[in-house]
Amino acid sequence: MSPKLWSLAAAATLALTLxxxxxxxxxxxxxxxxxxxxxxxxxxxxxxxxxxxxGSRSLNHIRFHTGWGGGSGGGQYxxxxxxxxxxxxxxxxxxxxxxxxxxxKTYDADTTWRATTTVGTPHHEDYIGYGGCFHAVDRxxxxxxYPYNQGNSGFDQGRKRIFDALYGKSGHTFALxxxxxxxxxxxxxxxxxxxxxxxxxxxxxxxxxx
Amino acid sequence: xxxxxxxxxxxxxxxxxxxxxxxxxxxxxxxxxxLADSPLAVDFPLFSAGDSFEGNALTGIxxxxxxxxxxxxxxxxxxxxxxxxxxxGEDGSGCTGPLQIQIWPACERTxxxxxxxxxxxxxxxxxxxxxxxxxxxxxxRLEIYTGRATIVLFxxxxxxxxxxxxxxxxxxGSSARPGDSLPAPAAGALEGKLACQ
Numbered sequence: 001m002s003p004k005l006w007s008l009a010a011a012a013t014l015a016l017t018l019x020x021x022x023x024x025x026x027x028x029x030x031x032x033x034x035x036x037x038x039x040x041x042x043x044x045x046x047x048x049x050x051x052x053x054x055g056s057r058s059l060n061h062i063r064f065h066t067g068w069g070g071g072s073g074g075g076q077y078x079x080x081x082x083x084x085x086x087x088x089x090x091x092x093x094x095x096x097x098x099x100x101x102x103x104x105k106t107y108d109a110d111t112t113w114r115a116t117t118t119v120g121t122p123h124h125e126d127y128i129g130y131g132g133c134f135h136a137v138d139r140x141x142x143x144x145x146y147p148y149n150q151g152n153s154g155f156d157q158g159r160k161r162i163f164d165a166l167y168g169k170s171g172h173t174f175a176l177x178x179x180x181x182x183x184x185x186x187x188x189x190x191x192x193x194x195x196x197x198x199x200x201x202x203x204x205x206x207x208x209x210x
Numbered sequence: 211x212x213x214x215x216x217x218x219x220x221x222x223x224x225x226x227x228x229x230x231x232x233x234x235x236x237x238x239x240x241x242x243x244x245l246a247d248s249p250l251a252v253d254f255p256l257f258s259a260g261d262s263f264e265g266n267a268l269t270g271i272x273x274x275x276x277x278x279x280x281x282x283x284x285x286x287x288x289x290x291x292x293x294x295x296x297x298x299g300e301d302g303s304g305c306t307g308p309l310q311i312q313i314w315p316a317c318e319r320t321x322x323x324x325x326x327x328x329x330x331x332x333x334x335x336x337x338x339x340x341x342x343x344x345x346x347x348x349x350x351r352l353e354i355y356t357g358r359a360t361i362v363l364f365x366x367x368x369x370x371x372x373x374x375x376x377x378x379x380x381x382x383g384s385s386a387r388p389g390d391s392l393p394a395p396a397a398g399a400l401e402g403k404l405a406c407q
Contacts, residue, residue, distance in 0.1 A: 026327040030347055034303040042303040048327075075301060114327055135302050140274045140286060152276045152286070160279060167281075178325045179283040181346065181353075183312060184364040185272060186304030187296055194304070197276060197286040198319075202327075 024108035029079035030182035032102060032121045038077050038084035043102070043121035043137075044182045044196035045078075046159040050175065053118040053205035055105045059089040061172070062101065064210040065165040068093045070101075078119060080106035089118075096127035099161050100135070113175075118205075122158030126190070133189035140194065155196040163201055171206030178202070253407050254315040254359045255383030258291045259374055266294030266308050284319070288312040288362075309374055312362040316399040317406035319360045321353065338375045340391035342400060345371075355400055356392040357384070358407075 028048070031041040049058045056072075063070055074090025087102040101122040109116045125135040140153030152160075166172040178200055185195035261268050272290035279285070290312040296305035321344050324331035334345040341356040345368060352371040354361040361378065365371040380386040398404040 028326075034299045034305070041306055042299070076303060110327070132300075133298075133302065137304065140272075140276060152279070153274075156276070156279070156282075156286075163281065174281075176325075176328060177281050177283045178328070179319075179323045180326060180331065181284075181319070181324050181351070181362070183284075183286065183288070183362070184306055184310055184351075185290065185292070186306050187298055188304055189298045189302045193270065193272060193292070195274075195286075197274075197282065198284040199282040201281075 024081065024110060025112075026106065026110045026114045026117055027081045027108070028106055028117075028119050030180055031184070032076040032078055032087065033084070034076065036077050036084060036086070038079040041184065042076055042186060043123060044155055044184070044198075045119045045121055045180070046155055046196050046200055047101075047120045047122055047162050048114075048176075048200060048202045049103075049118045049120070049205045050110075050114045050202055051116065051173075051204040052207040053105070053116050055088040055103055055118050057205050057209065058103055058105075058118045058120070059091060060209045061205055062091050062103075062162070062165070065169060065172075066091070066093065066099070066161070068099065074102045076102050076121070078104040078106075080104075080119070081108045083107040096129075097125070098127070098135075099124050099158055101158065101162070120162075121155075122162050123194075124154040124157040124161070126154075128190050131189075136188035136190040136192060137186070137194040139188070139192035140197075153194045153196065155194060156199075159196070159199060159201055162203070166203045171204065171208075173204040174201070175204060176200075176202035252289060252313075252315075252382075254313065255357055256289055256313050256381040257359070257361055257378045257384060257386065258311060258381050259293060259309070259377040260379060260388075263293045263309055263374055263377055264370075268293055269295055269307065272312075284323070287318055288314045306364070308366055309370070310364040311374070311378070312364075314360045314362060315406060316355060316358045316360050316396060317404040319362070320355060320395075320402055320404075321400050322402040338372070338392075339378075339389070341393070342395060343375070354378075354392065355395040357394075358396050358399070358404070359384075360399075 032043045034040040068091040070091030074087045089103040093099040103120040105118045138154030181198045183198045185193040270292040274286040276286040293309040294307035343354040349368040352363045
């Protein structure tokens with residue numbers, strides 16, 4: 001094979017095998033994970049930010065509209081487009097009993113209306129403060145007052161808090177409420193178990209920071 | 211050890227309460243007690259893998275019956291059976307055991323319920339014990355659609371979940387034994403057109 005043909009073949013192979021932003025679709029795991037193998041589920045993903053939703057842009061708007069603190073990092077791992085990577089942003093409403101979210105931009109952008117996407121795992125968690133247990137996501141279940149849970153699980157509360165903060169705000173189109181069915185329950189450090197109802201909200205992030 | 215016995219006893223008690231709730235719900239009459247409104251009453255058949263599955267004991271039963279929230283695509287309404295245990299991370303990160311089984315009403319959760327970014331969620335369809343079923347989440351979630359129930363199994367992989375599916379037996383509203391064929395889904399259930407009773 002001539003050098004020219006070899007180059008063309010190599011380029012064609014690369015084009016077929018490398019992740020390409022121009023050809024990518026939205027892709028995400030349904031949970032965050034404890035370890036970098038993304039095989040140790042920890043929290044359900046319940047929000048997706050799209051449009052201009054880099055991690056830092058998403059953090060900026062979450063902080064502005066909720067009044068929470070936060071910054072880079074934040075632990076746990078997220079999978080998308082076959083890549084497992086650490087959470088890159090976090091925000092929380094305080095130190096003790098609080099709302100908390102971890103986020104990571106998906107590896108590739110999307111060629112349709114979704115564009116740049118970041119996924120998150122907002123939740124409400126109680127401060128425990130003994131036995132090596134600091135924060136535990138609120139459980140859902142009939143052990144709470146009849147006839148319904150008063151506030152549903154901590155994961156459902158977290159998603160609703162994001163909804164309340166962004167819904168109707170300029171630049172934050174509420175595009176989708178969809179069911180991912182990611183309702184697996186997770187043991188917390190106070191021995192309660194908590195899970196999402198499976199709902200995922202999609203909110204747009206605009207092309208500017210606050 | 212005593213703690214594990216207590217958990218098991220509590221799980222059995224809750225299971226009995228759920229079963230009684232189903233019985234009360236199905237048997238309620240004009241002058242029936244308010245048990246029909248109990249949060250433990252379910253109008254769909256329940257299935258579990260029994261007292262243990264592959265060496266993992268039944269460690270807990272969950273009943274979620276949440277108030278529907280505006281704009282939410284799903285509302286939790288299920289009875290869940292957890293098998294085995296796990297260690298929470300040193301940083302407090304949650305963990306999950308080897309097997310969870312959740313039974314949902316087919317009118318509220320079925321194969322056609324799911325989208326991702328507005329497109330159908332990837333799945334692999336198959337037949338399990340004569341009933342339509344689907345793998346989701348790269349084989350870590352198996353759903354079986356039978357009668358008026360959707361059986362959702364979360365586990366560690368396809369083969370384990372198939373074995374768990376084989377072990378399912380009726381707890382209430384079904385007399386199915388492990389390995390028995392399961393009834394076909396109710397008309398309209400797979401398409402999301404089954405009305406709730």
